[in-house]
Every structure is written in C-alpha cells, then in structure tokens.
Amino acid sequence: MAFELEYDRSLYGVEHKAGPFPVTLEIVRSFTQGIGETNPIFIDEAAAKAAGYSGLVAPPTLCTIFVRQVKLPSVNVNFGKSSMHAGQKVQSLAPIIVGDEITASSHLKDVYAKTGRSGTMVFIVWETTFSNQRGQVVAEVQESFARRE
Numbered sequence: 001m002a003f004e005l006e007y008d009r010s011l012y013g014v015e016h017k018a019g020p021f022p023v024t025l026e027i028v029r030s031f032t033q034g035i036g037e038t039n040p041i042f043i044d045e046a047a048a049k050a051a052g053y054s055g056l057v058a059p060p061t062l063c064t065i066f067v068r069q070v071k072l073p074s075v076n077v078n079f080g081k082s083s084m085h086a087g088q089k090v091q092s093l094a095p096i097i098v099g100d101e102i103t104a105s106s107h108l109k110d111v112y113a114k115t116g117r118s119g120t121m122v123f124i125v126w127e128t129t130f131s132n133q134r135g136q137v138v139a140e141v142q143e144s145f146a147r148r149e
Contacts, residue, residue: 005122006078011108018070019103020133027065028058028098035059045098055099060092063102063130063139070104072126075111079122080147086123089142094132101133109142122147 032042037059040047045056067088096102106128113122123144130139 005111005113007075007111007124008073011073011075014107016070016072016106017103018106019066020101021066021069021104023058023062023096023098023100023102025056025098028056028062031062031065032059035061053095053097055097058096058098060096060139061090062096063104063128063141064088064090066102066104066130067128067141067143070106070128072106075108075124077111077122077124077147079113079120080149083145083147086144086146088144091140091142092138093140094136094138096132096138100138102130102138105129105131119149 028042037043039059041051041053041057042048042059043056048056106126108124109127110125111122113120115121123146125142125144128141128143129137130141131137
C-alpha cells in the first residue's frame with residue numbers, strides 16, 4: 001500500500017538546542033554504577049590520568065541520559081494510533097571528562113513508512129550532536145520512534 005505521509009516537513013533543517021549539561025562526578029559515578037562499568041578510567045581518576053586523560057572519563061553512552069532532556073517538537077505524523085521508542089544508536093567521537101559542559105543540537109533526520117508482517121509502521125528519526133565547552137563533538141545519538149495503527 002503506497003500512500004503519501006502527512007507530517008510537518010518544515011522541521012527539516014531546524015536545529016533544536018539544549019544544555020549545557022554539566023558532567024559532574026556524581027552523574028558519572030551513578031551512570032557507571034548503573035551500567036556495571038568496571039574499566040578503571042571510568043571509576044578511578046588516577047587511572048584515567050595515568051591513561052593520559054585530564055580527569056575521570058564518562059562512559060561513552062553517557063549522552064543517552066542527556067538526549068532525554070532535549071525537547072523536540074511533534075512532527076504531527078497523520079498515521080497510527082500508538083507510538084513507541086524504536087531504537088537508539090550512539091556513536092562516541094571523543095572522551096567526555098568530568099567537568100565538561102555538554103550541549104546538544106538535534107534535527108529531524110528522516111520520516112518514512114515501512115511495511116512488514118505486522119503491517120505498516122511510520123518511523124521518525126532524530127539525530128542529536130553533543131559537543132563539549134570547547135566546541136569539540138563528543139557524540140552523536142540517533143533515535144527512532146515508530147507509529148503504528
């Protein structure tokens with residue numbers, strides 16, 4: 001079944017900014033414990049410095065807690081009765097260090113329909129770039145949301 005998706009196409013090319021998000025020792029310790037991380041650079045500042053970092057390093061997926069704080073507008077997809085989180089991909093590009101201030105910039109990447117055994121679903125994909133206080137990109141997070149009938 002081919003159909004024209006109805007949604008707010010004016011959102012393409014619009015950046016949605018958020019932050020700064022301070023990377024505190026408490027946040028890093030809590031996150032590290034929560035995911036069961038044992039690498040010494042994430043739990044011991046002396047080990048991180050011995051490995052050449054300026055301070056305690058945050059696990060590369062730390063941005064997943066910041067991405068939830070980015071307010072994104074509705075794309076107003078005229079399809080389906082229910083929606084769900086359909087996946088997340090994190091690409092770590094540089095270390096995040098305790099003391100960093102992280103900012104986020106999100107944009108609508110894609111909206112598309114896909115038909116499978118369970119019927120048609122519409123996917124909305126947002127991409128968020130995270131940068132530190134020096135303007136260095138530290139991570140990119142791509143999130144997909146699905147709507148189904």
